[in-house]
Amino acid sequence: MTISLPTRDKPAKADFPTIQKSPLEVMELIQSDEHALTNLFYAESGWAPFFWKGTDCTAPFRALYIAESLGLLQKDEGGRTKDIPITDITAAVNRWLMDRGQNPVAETTIYGNLKTAAMYVHTALGLSIVPIKKTMTVRLTDQKQNAANLEKYFAVAEKQLSRILNELRVAESHNWDTQHFLASVEEKTKLRISPAPSSN
Numbered sequence: 001m002t003i004s005l006p007t008r009d010k011p012a013k014a015d016f017p018t019i020q021k022s023p024l025e026v027m028e029l030i031q032s033d034e035h036a037l038t039n040l041f042y043a044e045s046g047w048a049p050f051f052w053k054g055t056d057c058t059a060p061f062r063a064l065y066i067a068e069s070l071g072l073l074q075k076d077e078g079g080r081t082k083d084i085p086i087t088d089i090t091a092a093v094n095r096w097l098m099d100r101g102q103n104p105v106a107e108t109t110i111y112g113n114l115k116t117a118a119m120y121v122h123t124a125l126g127l128s129i130v131p132i133k134k135t136m137t138v139r140l141t142d143q144k145q146n147a148a149n150l151e152k153y154f155a156v157a158e159k160q161l162s163r164i165l166n167e168l169r170v171a172e173s174h175n176w177d178t179q180h181f182l183a184s185v186e187e188k189t190k191l192r193i194s195p196a197p198s199s200n
Helices: 023-032 036-043 045-051 059-069 086-099 107-125 143-173 179-189
Strands: 129-132 137-140
Touching: 023 036, 036 045, 036 059, 036 107, 045 059, 045 107, 059 086, 059 107, 086 107, 086 137, 107 129
Parallel strands: none
Antiparallel strands: 129 137
């Protein structure tokens, strides 16, 4: 007999709690505590199921803690955050694992752990940690990196945005309703799209 199990159309969204700290408060903590990020999660009871596996940190927070130990939150003389080699994080994680009689893991595993940690940090605190597969490094996004990222992403999206604008103008000229579509886009992306007032 074949048993039919329940399914759903879309994956369930993980409900990660936010941490009630303003960006300014977090940046002040970062300047005085090399483990500011992991300590914020450690102190937040709502994150305990994601932070702990038994009596040890989960793999994403273990990787984040070690990245912090290697200087993830520090800035150079020019005020830029550092690129931390994932090779170094992997070596430290593997020393910790082997000291406990566990098998070592690959760099790609640590890269995946850091991507998960980056998602946690962004969800809870609104900060951006970027594991970069091409260089196998990870960094905390600073103002210059943020500006470069915005420029890069807008350059990629510019052609599509122009097409969207053209279609919106066609709809506007025919007095066709686009509000339901624009509301849906805003809900999904948190971006509000509307054509700028015509210069004519």
